[in-house]
Amino acid sequence: MEIQDILKWTDEQVLAKTGKHLDSLQKAILEGVWEHHDYEEIAENHQRSYAHVKKEAWKLWKLLSDTMGEDVKKSNVCSLLEQAEISHISNRADVLQIVISNSQVNICGENKRSPSPPETSQTQNQSTIINLTEAPELTTFYNRTSELSTLKQWILEDHTRLITIYGLSGMGKSAIALKLIEEINTEFDYIIWKSLNNLPTLSTLQTELKDFFSPSQPTPLSTVIDYFCKFRCLVILDDVQDIFKTGELAGQYLTESKDYGTFFKQIARTSHHSCIILISWEKPREIATLEAENRPIKTLHLKGLGEEATEILREKGLTDEQQWLDLITRYQGHPVWLNLIASTILELFNGRVSQFLEDKNDIFIGELSPILESKLERLSDLEKQVISRLAHQQQVIDISQQLADRHFSKTDLLQAIQSLVRRGLVEKVSEGERSLFELNPVFQQYIPNSIPLSNSN
Template sequence: MDFEDIIQLVNQAVISRKGRPLKTVERIVLQGAWENATYTQISENTVGYTEDYLKKDVGPNLWKLLTEVVDRAAIKVTKRNLQNVLQDWAAQSTQLPASLPDPAVNPTLPGSTAQGEAIADPLAWWELPPIDVADFLGRQPDLAMLHQLIATDHCRLVMLWGLPGCGKTFLAAAIAQQLRQQFDRCCYVALPQEFAPSALMEALAAALGLPGSATVDQLIQRLADRRCLVILDGGEHLFAAGQLAGTYRPHFVPIQDLLRPIAKHQHRSCVLWVGQEQPQDLIPLVGGRVRSHLLNGFSAQEAREFLRGRGLFTGSETHWQQLVNHLSGNPRRLTEIASVILNLYRGDLGQFLADIPALEGTTADLAAPLARLTAPELDLLAWLALAQQPISLADLQQGMIGSLPMEVVQSLLARGMAQISEGSGARIVLELPPFTRSAVLHHLLQLLMVEVDRESFQLLQRIPLLSTTAPERVQTLQQKSLLAPLADHLQQQYPEPEALQEKLQRLHRGVRSQYLNQPGYGAGNLIHLCQRLDIALTGVDFSQLAVWHANLRRGGIQGANFSQARFEHTLFAMALGRDPVMVFSREAELIAIGDRDGRLLLWEVATGKLSRVLIESGPVPIRALAFSPDCAWLAVGSENGDLCLWALQGAYGPEEFTRQQQPVVELAFSPDGAWLAAGGADGTVQIWDM
């Protein structure tokens, strides 16, 4: 058998055992391992997944899943033995017909022909979802709602949707088991990632007792003649990645011609559509006998009931609520984390919650949905995650680069990733549940690492790693979530100081080459990375760059050039320290300010923005300043009698001119700039030929 035969067998086995098809990322790793590709090669040929994520997260979980599916004594599936074990297992498997077509496969689109048409392999169907619901716990309000919609309100189409792991398939199985006696026929189809629309029609026809060549009209007539319950699971596979939620992939567009008549035409049956997103074309039809139900997480009480049979857990009501909040009440995540709490924390919720980093390994469920987002959706999620608290659309629009179309907001809401904050009144205020926020930040970090490695700022230009306007608590969380790990990544990649400095210089050149005179956060992010890594920015050229949300108070920027830089929400060093001195240029275009702390800054008068940091903090107090008439030089007199000149055009100093016996307290150029007069604290005046 070739890979396509094997993966179909594996997919059907996973559906039978786990009640779900293989995930996109699982298929990618499985095919790569089958072809003896390394994790590095797999990540390089895949958009949105890093080598670290595939190697440490997806791979181990996939081998564990395949070990369960193969179910051979003493045989553990690994990346090395994958082909031998699966070939042997498949040869003895009878789950699918022995003879399968051998299509010409496009390696970038598993399950499609070279021309991009879906493979017309048959779809398996069951009378009921192949899931044991004897231990079904919780979800009583959701179960009652579905019962009302299907059995009492006689809805023609019900869309059950929500994030991965929230229990959609389990709930569909429970309601099907509960209502099976009220229907003449029941049918469950788990849609794989790739199939032909005609295969779905054939499966439904077979399940409903129609010939394989039945048309949509004949199918609708059968739904009218007999009361049928049809469950279509895995609906998210119909939709395109990189498009707004619920946008059909091109070869699945014909399925619209099946679903829309089911929703609009009169009949006695119900189609329960199950997926992570709602079909975009069906949302306007919601109301009356077409309904939509978002499946959220467990409440604290439901979570306690759900985990009761898995062991003894101790904790207060507050602890249970915190646990549910951190995991968004997701049943799959609760199941995964239950063994951690029992084995490592002896069931003590309080001790576990004090060690929240233990939750970081549970964010893999959202990796695939996050990889499907459009760039505007990802930007919006990034801002919501960085805010660490509810934030209004108006505030989001102020910070984001470009406009924020409402369809982007609606798409995120339609994916169940963001939610409207309760009690926000007339304003639209969005927020992320804690678990979703953690998953988004983890996903962002992987993408940012790739950008830094490739030395091409994209996301790093669109979002700030650190928001200078955020509360201190939020800034601390931002540093911990993105800035510190990204800096650590650079440190690990370039442990030698010289190599690290050269890397940061290349990043700086990349920002300058891409984003001169353009709005964005790239320069500010680079400044924060350098500060985190203790890399001085002495003499670095930030002219004509947007320097947004940068904290310039932290040091290391002496001599940096900020001429014509665009500042926004930037924190500057406080120039007006003790005994400040200042001077305007002849045309009042620039103002130089020095103080007793030895700090010397140059500002643009018209904009009020910092132009250059000449001396960030010096050992000697500054007592006098003077611009040359042509603004080419700035003379600086100090407490110790030093008289220095700074070249303000081209390369700049300082150049020590001379040292006097007394502090220099007054400076003046002649009108033609040929002479410089310096007055000492003892009343002496010296004239210098320039």
Template sequence: MLPGSPMDIQDVLQWTDAQILAKTGKHLDSLQRCTLEQVWQGHKYPEIAKACNRSEDHIKQVARELWKLLSDILGENVKKSNFRSAMERYEFSKLSNSGHFNLVQKGNINNFCTATSHPPKTPQNSPSIHTSNEDNTQQKPRLDLRDAPEIKTFYNYPNSPLTALENSIAHQNCRLLTITGMTGTGKSAIARHLIPQIQTQFDRIIWRSLRTSPPLETTLKNLIQFLSNQNPPNPPLPRGGEEGVFPANTDVQLSILIEYLRDNRCLIILDDVQQILSSGQLAGNYKPGYENYGTLFKLIGEIPHNSCLILNSWEPPSDILTFTDDNSAVCLLQLTGLGEAATEILREKGLLDEEYWPELIELYQGNPLWLKLVAQTIKNLFSGRVSQYLSYQPVFLSDELRPILQHHYQRLSEIEKQAIALIGNEIEPISFTQLMAKCQGSQGELFKAIQSLDRRGTIAKLSHETETVFTIPPVLKQYVKMVAE
């Protein structure tokens, strides 16, 4: 709470988010929130740009759009210099006991109560936001983010996947959400930045990494102990059992977990899911002994509850694909690259020859990590001159990038390696018919290989006249050629 004012910046952000959502159909993104918070604190645009990790021109553009929207909403000319005073002049209702507020907008009544942002504990088709007069106190979610990465610069942009993810969870009641993509595409970053956007909708939030390939029993025990806020949970069984003793049976553990997910609004993020999936096989097959994770994912995706599980992985577990049809409760998002938004990376790295940036971005598929690595190489070897770097062929694979590509390549099955080598040898994209003529495997095997490569994000599909053609990123093409030599 700010001294001398009944308003808190988080209150203002929540109200502003609700108003802009009603007006535009979109929530505030992380950059808009950062800008408003800095303006509220009285900072100037250069300071805001530094705090939000963006250029000053970019921040000013974001601010102009916000002031226009808020001017329409508040019915007065809002700008940086009067944003705070305009909010304070606006008609607020009396503060609730929790210090939060309801706002009544003249001409369009919109009661926004932060204490009622959780979905009701009823069947999954219920609305994700409800109102209640029984409890006017907002409980902060209990967080365990010890395995989560630090929040770093996030490159948000129009039509960003972050907006789609937030909408899937907040408004479509998605129960199981899988984010896939190659190393460096930003899977963990986008999930980490999603948490502040939606955390008020949850009672408990836990982030766990599967990088050490823990057995399902270990993961379930960890989750249940956190969700129950007891160690061990007491009583451990909703349907009976020895008090204070954690059950050894996996089916019982799964039953307990589902009960907690029904009784509370929980967000679970499991990172590095590829570590429980096999290498040397088609995408999505479990390692021996880890098949029971599929039961966990199936239960969470199919049984109605109020919670959400996010999986971050290089590839989706194969059984998840069997129920990602029109059911909005199960969602799959494959990240590729930033596209034009990647120019922010090159600008921050101080690269020159801006007219050549689109070519560099395309060459490295807009992958944030790959671009950061090549940008450092360009600065070290060519004093930041992108045109000079691009004049050299073939694509340069740095010592930092090569092991990343090696990890992905080693996960491929033999038929996938054969298919990707054939695609990589072609100058132009190749059709399935052309590929079949060159491949030694059967048509069925090749179908499965192409499908698997697509799920891994290692090939690109293009529409060409009356057929689909395939190609692979230049960086991966260069690596495959290097391996073949």
């Protein structure tokens, strides 16, 4: 998409909202950011001071935020404007088509088509109507070849109807879903990304989905499921954890969101040719029930990076490369954690990993604290008691022997462990025929200073 098209469309939106056109400096800032220039370069190119350009840019992002109803900033303005224009075009009454070819999005206003039957193979020449307005910006994608291959097999070969991608925040769940769209978009008639972070009711979500599907159809269908049956649709529902309660066991719905559970079951149990991907910090409770029914659903627990995480440390300019894998292991290959810790190593140790790792028994938390705390705030009281006990154990736990008799009833313990596993805080490990459990080491370091150890049963 050309910058002049973006400038023209943005100017039209601002004019409609404020009655004023963008001024020359505002257009220059947008064009400069589009071309990956920083504020200093924009200021130099247009004979303005850096301070003035920065101030005007801040005003511009606020103006665009008010106009678009999105949090617009320098880092995401390009993708938001491009996606907003694409969404606007795709929903016009004359049904402009968004043509996906070689991972490039091109706009054309001709060659309308009726989507092929779902069982018909898609080709590179067929068009896909997409709306990624609510998707986050994909700034960095680290190698997830294995996980991507698995997802593509589930969708394209196994025809999986419902996929849950869950894991700790910042692990790259949204990034892998965006990369997946880039690689398989030609296989679908419709692709849409919806975030649940504003807690839309199920009725609102279904209406928005039908509003997206229906403009391209001469006769709108009655239900979302009807569209899933007639066409090949890919729907990504992000931030699913926001419709769950905090302070309760994992995956329990807010009162106003309970019907989502029924909707997810309907998606799994109804025969159709579409795929719905749920992205969440925690695994929905009904997924286990559906898995037990052998429904065409799958769950991907997205864990940390392995050697691929060395790219993060290389980009940060750290030294002592022979110890990078030790650092990655200590912080579980978590991309966000490693980025923050790498910044600390640069700031305090001039990038020397060996000096940072001198104390082999200590895991430095530092700026990870608010991230870890936000996760623990979601736990129930029972989970907090159990995880506090786990944090004081120095080895993997056989829950049937070590905790139940002394501190918790078997029922309470099993429920808490199951919930912690569904949140990705506790991992199940096998030792022979026994199932053992261990707490994420970073949380194990943090929890003793965050959750007091209770002496009561």
